[in-house]
Every structure is written in C-alpha cells, then in structure tokens.
Amino acid sequence: MLTTDLSGQTNPSEEDSIQQDYIRRLENIQGDKARMDSLYHWCRLTLNSECELMLLKKLLALAETNNNDKYKLHCLxxxxxxxxxIGYETDTLIASYEKIVNLNLKSKEYRHVLADAKSYLAYQYIYEGNFVNVYDLANEMFRDFASEDHYGLMKANEILAHSYSEIFQDFKALEYAKKAFELSKENENDYSEALYLAMTICHFLNNVGKPEELLTYTNEIGAMVQKEESRKTENELDYYRTMQHAYAIGYYLYEENLDSARIELYRTKEIDAPLDEIDTKLRNMMMARYFVACNRPDTAWICIEGLDTVAPLIYQEEQARVLAAMGRYGEAYEWERYIAHRISWAFDETFSNQIMEMETRYKLFNIQAQKNEILRYALIGGGIAALVIIILVLILYFRQKSDAKKIARANNTQKIFLQNMSHELRTPLNAICGFSQLLTDIDSRALLSDEEIQQYGEIVRGNTDMLSTLVNDILDVSDMESGKYHIFLDHCHPNEICKKAIQTVSYRCPANINLYYTTEVEDDFEIYSDAQRVQQIIINYLTNAMKHTTEGEIHVHCSLKENPDMITFSVTDTGVGVPAEKADLIFERFEKLNIFTQGTGLGLAICRQLATLLQGKVYLDTTYTNGARFVFVHPLKSAEDKGSQKQ
Known part of the structure; x- marks a missing residue:
C-alpha cells in the first residue's frame, strides 16, 4: 500500500527553514540512541517531504554507526x-533498491523491506508504462518469497493487480487483488494492507460490473475496522467506514433494495471523514447511482456535475449514464466518445515501445514479392482500414441511442474491444502507409534497389493479410452473436481440407520450422461437414502455432483411431506451450498467454464457436508437454442420412 502525504505542501524556502530547525534541535540532543529516537519521531511528522528524506538519511548514518539493524531497515x-x-527519477529509486538488495540479510523483517522496495520500484515502472519490468519484478517475488513468507507474495499480487488495472484489464486486476487480499488477512496485528486491498477489490468490482460481490467485501471492511479500533485514530477509521457504506450502496442497488441503499447513503454522508479528491468522487458516484435508480437523474447530476477530463474512468462513465438518463443524449454521446478516446490513447501510450519493436521486426522481414502487386495491396489495405474505422464509428453511433442500462452493459465490451484492437490496427496500418508512400514516391523509389522494392512489397502484403484477418475475425464474431452466421454441409475430403489449410499459411512459416502433414485416412474418404469452416479452424490453429514456435516443427495430423466414431484433426508444435490451468481460458475471447504477442485474441474463440456449430469440439491436449497440441474432433455422420443443410 502506498503511503499518503500527510505533511501538506511547503515552498522551497519554508522547506529549507524546517530542515535547518530540525538540524539545530538535533545538535542539542546528547547520545546516539536519543538522537535516533528523536529522528524517528520527526520523520513521522514530515511524511513524504524533502525534510523527511533528510532526516531519514541522518537516522540511517547513525544506525549504521551503531549497527542498529532495526533503524537501518526502517530508513532504507x-x-x-x-x-x-516525492517524484524522484527511476535511477535514484534503483540506487536505493540496490542498497537494500546488497544487505542480503536472513531476517523476516528484511524480507518484508525487500518486498516493499520491489513494490515501490514496480509502481515507478507502472507510472512510466514499463510493464515488462513490472512483470519481471513480480515474477522475482513469486520465486524468492514462495517458501519464506506470505507478505512478499501479497505484494507481488498487489503489483500485478495495479498493473493490469492500468491497461484496463480489470478482470485480471480483480483476480490478483483477491489473491493479495487473502494473503494480507494473515497479518492479524495490522489490517492496514487488508483494508486497502478490500477497498481496491470493491473498486474493481464496480469497474467490471459485478456488484453482487460487493456486500462480501464491505462486510470484511466493517469487521476489520472493529478490530483496528484500538490501533488507529478515529479519522482513519471513519475514512474506511465512509467508503464501506458508499460501496454497499452499489450492492443494494443490484438487489433492487432501494430502502437499504438509502440507509447506506445516509450513513456515508453522516460520517465526517477526511477523503481525498479521488475517494470523494467515488463516493459521490455511488450516491448518483442511487438517485438514478430512484428516477431522480437531476439530483444525481448534482452529485457528479462538472465534466472532469482527468477523473477516474468509472466516474466519467457514470457521468455519461446520468446525462443519458436526463435525456441529454447529445452530451452523453460526446462524453462517451471522449472516454473511448481516453482508453485508446492510454493503451497506446502504455505500449508504444512494444508497438515500435513489432514494427521494426516487420521491416526486417527478408522475403520476396512481385513488383506489380505493391500498389494493389496498398489499396486493399486502405479499403480494409476504412472498413474497420466505419465499424468503430457505427459502434459508437448505436451506443448513444441506447438507454442508460444498455450503455452500462455495452461499456465494458467497448473497453475490452478497444484495448485489444487499438494497437493491433496501428501496427499494420503504419507499415502499409509508410512503405506504400516510399514505393509510390518517384524520387524515393529511384533510390531503392530491386531487392529492396521486392522486400518492401512483401511487407505491405504481409500487413494487409494481417488487417484482413483482423476484420474477418471481427465480422465472424459479430455474425455469430447476431445469429446470422451460416454453415453449409456437404460431402468433403479431410485430406484435401488439411492440405489447403497448410498451403494457405505456408508462406508465413519461418524456414527453420518443419511444417508437415500426416494422415490415417485415404484421399477419397468423405465426411459430411462444411469444408470451409473446418479449414478455418485448422488455419487458426496453424496461425496460433506459428506465433508461439521459434524452432522445431508444426505437425498437422488426421486420425480415425484417436476418438471412436469421430475424426480427429490435430495441430502439434514445439513452441512455448500452454499451462494446463489455462487450457479452457485460452478459448475465451481476447485471451492471450502473452499480452505483448501480436494478435486479437479472437482466433481460438472462433474455433470453439465453429466446432459447436459443426457438432464437434475443440480442446487443448494437456498430456502433451513438448509444446502445444490443439485438437478438433468432428462427428462421422452418415452422408445417406443427410440432405443439403443450412444453419
């Protein structure tokens, strides 16, 4: 839990004067122990200021002189x-962190200090958008603290919760926050961390639209506040009580119990607790939800009026809902557009380095293409890009026509869609636009060799294929949800389907990977299915395998023996593999093992929906451990019993 600044703001001259005063007082104290005790007390009076930093350094010097490990760890x-x-540069925090690491003590207190140090460094990386370093630190903590104590594990889960929240993956943030909370409750001598995490969970539950769990955690807050009555000030306890009752409003609104919600509203207003700006907004947001439920949107707007461009995202979303409930649809629509832009902008800022890295890799592809295909593919890419933009605009347009409840349900879908699509569109579009401009500019083209022209043309082609796949995935998911997706059953040959699938993607396969096909069926063997959809499943499997395999082989196989009365298609690779506990999760929409890997997270979800339409099933073979083996099982229906069928 990050410490809040309690000292107030001072200008540099006042700060310097305060420091000099403490130095003079220190000179009048006799004995190192008395000096250390005084410095410790003064530090608590000057939290998060340059003065506190100066006092801590003096206390550290005395602790090192007197070999006082307790004060030494406290200072570090x-x-x-x-x-x-205060906002120091990352290099300064790293230097302080390395001092703690170099101590390498064996005590429990040292392990707790080390966990806190890693946490502060991780939060600095989150602030900078350097999430690779955040995950490295969290993994170090899972490794180093697994067999020692639970405090380090709690901090590791807390770090991941905040990092996922920062990139709008609130379901994962909630998962890690719950793990951290369960670990934090083991420290019965101080529930500060547990209280902070319980309120964090309530915040995430609001973000993901799961108010049914709020009562569990507000009751937890109430129980812990009672246990802390002898250890904390009344102001601190009132802060927790205020937020407890505010979040409880959300639960009772979910239960449609307006009487209980009104009681919680009165309780949170009656407590005179010191709240910061963010917590004040969150409390007022819950009050506004109550008044909307009571058909009093004008009163709700009084609670949260004033559009604030830097307010928490969930607060801004509530403002849009209240505007819609008041019938101010134009303002609600414009505010929703700003929120969507903010999500997209924040996501792009967070991953700018990773996006640039992916663009660089595409530019280094060493493959060939025909010169006369360059402009045609550039036009195709532009058309696809326009189609994607139209789809996004239509989504926003129809959202503003929905009533307040529809806006609330659609909001989470838009967030997930934008966070997964924004950088997936930017990477291929940048490559297509950049290289097309280079190739169509007469002066620039004259400076290129034939080999470079061929290379850049293939880059345009590859990125156009990527955009085409993205749009097809979006349209397939849309058709499936609307019930307009059709399959056409007819006689087809499994061997021919598999060979066509391999031929379609073979040009993407790196030269050092052996892509091959084996079969247990004859070429004239028939099944009754939709050949195009079966081929689409295998292509999606192959595309997934190529993303996660850097060397070795990818093996496509067709079997009649593996599952009786079924035909089994499998794609086996020697890549990084998939953890067994995620065997089902990876078939969910937008789920990816690595958020930095190129892709929409829709491919495997589409495979599962297609398999269901074909009365088959898809799954990950968890018994295979040399990579990943994805399986598609299709029924062997009798062709004589079937006519032409359309679903």
Whole structure:
C-alpha cells in the first residue's frame, strides 16, 4: 500500500527553514540512541517531504554507526517510499533498491523491506508504462518469497493487480487483488494492507460490473475496522467506514433494495471523514447511482456535475449514464466518445515501445514479392482500414441511442474491444502507409534497389493479410452473436481440407520450422461437414502455432483411431506451450498467454464457436508437454442420412 502525504505542501524556502530547525534541535540532543529516537519521531511528522528524506538519511548514518539493524531497515524502506511519493527519477529509486538488495540479510523483517522496495520500484515502472519490468519484478517475488513468507507474495499480487488495472484489464486486476487480499488477512496485528486491498477489490468490482460481490467485501471492511479500533485514530477509521457504506450502496442497488441503499447513503454522508479528491468522487458516484435508480437523474447530476477530463474512468462513465438518463443524449454521446478516446490513447501510450519493436521486426522481414502487386495491396489495405474505422464509428453511433442500462452493459465490451484492437490496427496500418508512400514516391523509389522494392512489397502484403484477418475475425464474431452466421454441409475430403489449410499459411512459416502433414485416412474418404469452416479452424490453429514456435516443427495430423466414431484433426508444435490451468481460458475471447504477442485474441474463440456449430469440439491436449497440441474432433455422420443443410 502506498503511503499518503500527510505533511501538506511547503515552498522551497519554508522547506529549507524546517530542515535547518530540525538540524539545530538535533545538535542539542546528547547520545546516539536519543538522537535516533528523536529522528524517528520527526520523520513521522514530515511524511513524504524533502525534510523527511533528510532526516531519514541522518537516522540511517547513525544506525549504521551503531549497527542498529532495526533503524537501518526502517530508513532504507522509507527512503524509497519517500523518493517515490516525492517524484524522484527511476535511477535514484534503483540506487536505493540496490542498497537494500546488497544487505542480503536472513531476517523476516528484511524480507518484508525487500518486498516493499520491489513494490515501490514496480509502481515507478507502472507510472512510466514499463510493464515488462513490472512483470519481471513480480515474477522475482513469486520465486524468492514462495517458501519464506506470505507478505512478499501479497505484494507481488498487489503489483500485478495495479498493473493490469492500468491497461484496463480489470478482470485480471480483480483476480490478483483477491489473491493479495487473502494473503494480507494473515497479518492479524495490522489490517492496514487488508483494508486497502478490500477497498481496491470493491473498486474493481464496480469497474467490471459485478456488484453482487460487493456486500462480501464491505462486510470484511466493517469487521476489520472493529478490530483496528484500538490501533488507529478515529479519522482513519471513519475514512474506511465512509467508503464501506458508499460501496454497499452499489450492492443494494443490484438487489433492487432501494430502502437499504438509502440507509447506506445516509450513513456515508453522516460520517465526517477526511477523503481525498479521488475517494470523494467515488463516493459521490455511488450516491448518483442511487438517485438514478430512484428516477431522480437531476439530483444525481448534482452529485457528479462538472465534466472532469482527468477523473477516474468509472466516474466519467457514470457521468455519461446520468446525462443519458436526463435525456441529454447529445452530451452523453460526446462524453462517451471522449472516454473511448481516453482508453485508446492510454493503451497506446502504455505500449508504444512494444508497438515500435513489432514494427521494426516487420521491416526486417527478408522475403520476396512481385513488383506489380505493391500498389494493389496498398489499396486493399486502405479499403480494409476504412472498413474497420466505419465499424468503430457505427459502434459508437448505436451506443448513444441506447438507454442508460444498455450503455452500462455495452461499456465494458467497448473497453475490452478497444484495448485489444487499438494497437493491433496501428501496427499494420503504419507499415502499409509508410512503405506504400516510399514505393509510390518517384524520387524515393529511384533510390531503392530491386531487392529492396521486392522486400518492401512483401511487407505491405504481409500487413494487409494481417488487417484482413483482423476484420474477418471481427465480422465472424459479430455474425455469430447476431445469429446470422451460416454453415453449409456437404460431402468433403479431410485430406484435401488439411492440405489447403497448410498451403494457405505456408508462406508465413519461418524456414527453420518443419511444417508437415500426416494422415490415417485415404484421399477419397468423405465426411459430411462444411469444408470451409473446418479449414478455418485448422488455419487458426496453424496461425496460433506459428506465433508461439521459434524452432522445431508444426505437425498437422488426421486420425480415425484417436476418438471412436469421430475424426480427429490435430495441430502439434514445439513452441512455448500452454499451462494446463489455462487450457479452457485460452478459448475465451481476447485471451492471450502473452499480452505483448501480436494478435486479437479472437482466433481460438472462433474455433470453439465453429466446432459447436459443426457438432464437434475443440480442446487443448494437456498430456502433451513438448509444446502445444490443439485438437478438433468432428462427428462421422452418415452422408445417406443427410440432405443439403443450412444453419
């Protein structure tokens, strides 16, 4: 839990004067122990200020002289906390972190200090958008603290919760916050971390639209507040009580119990607790939801009026809902557009380095293409890009026509869609536009060799294929949801289907990977199915295998023996593999093992829906451990019993 600044703001001259005053007072104290005790007390009065930092460094010097490990660890931990909250550069925090690492003590207190140090450094990386380093630190903590104590594991889960929240993956953020909370409750001597995490969970539950769980955690807050009555000030306890009752409003609104919701509203208003700006907005947001439920949108707007471009995202979304409930659809629509832009902008900022890295890789592809295909593919890419933009605009247009409840349900879908699509569109579009301009500019083209022209043409082609796949995935999912997706059953040959699928994607396969096909059926063997949809499943499997396999082989196989009365298609690779516990999760929409890997996260979800339409099933073979083996099982229907069929 990050420490809040309690000292107030001071200008540099006042700060310097305060420091000099403490130095003079320190000179009048006799004995190192008395000096250390005084410095410790003064630090608590000057939290998160340059003055506290100066006092901590003096206390550290005395602790090192007197071999006082207790004060030494206290200083090292709080120097990092102070540097983080003041806003020091990352290099400064890293230097402080390395001092703690170099101590390499064996005590429990040291392990806790080390966990806090890693947390402060991780939050600095989150602030900078450097999520690769965040995950590295979290993994170090899972490894180093697994067999020692639960405090480090709690901090690791807390770090991941906040990092996923920062990139709008609130379901994963909620998952890690719950793990951290369960670990935090083991410290019965101080529930500060547990209280902070319980309120964090309530916040995430609001974000993901799961108010049915709110009562569980608001009751947890109430129980822990009672246990902390002898250890915390009344102001601190009132802060937790205020937020407890505010979040409880959301639960009772979900239960449509307006009487209980009104009681919680009165309770949160009656407590005179010191709230910061963010918590004030969150409390007012819950009050606004109550008034909307009571058909009093004008009163709700009084609670949250004033459009704030830097307010929490969930607060801005509530403002849009209230505007819609008031019938101010134009303003609600414009505010929703700003929110969508903010999500997209934040996501792009977060992943700008990763996107640039992917663009660079595409530019280094060493493959061939025909010169006369360059402009044609550029036009195709532009048309596809226009289609994607039209789809996004239509989504926003129809959203503003929905009533308040429809806006609430659609909001989470838009967030997930934007966070997965924004950078997937930008990467191929940048490549297509950049290289097309280079190739169509007469002066620039004259400077290129024939080999470079062929290379750049293939880059345009590859990125156009990528855009085409993205749009097809979006349209397939849309058709499936609307019930307009059709399959056409007829006689077809499994061997021919598999060979066509391999031929379609073979040009993407790196030269150092052996892509091959084996079969247990004759070429004239027939099944009754939709050949195009079966081929689409195998192509999606192959595309997934190529993304995660850097060397070895990809093996496509067709079997009649593996499952009785069924034909089994499988794609086996020697790539990174999939953890067994995620065997079902990866078939969900937008799920990817690695969020930095190129792709929409729709391919395997489409495979599962197609298999269901064909009365088959798809799954991951968890018994295979040399990579990943994806399986599609299709029934052997009798062709004589079937006529032409359309679904």
């Amino acid at each position: 931990r709080n120097i990092m906390r102070c540097q983080y909250n």
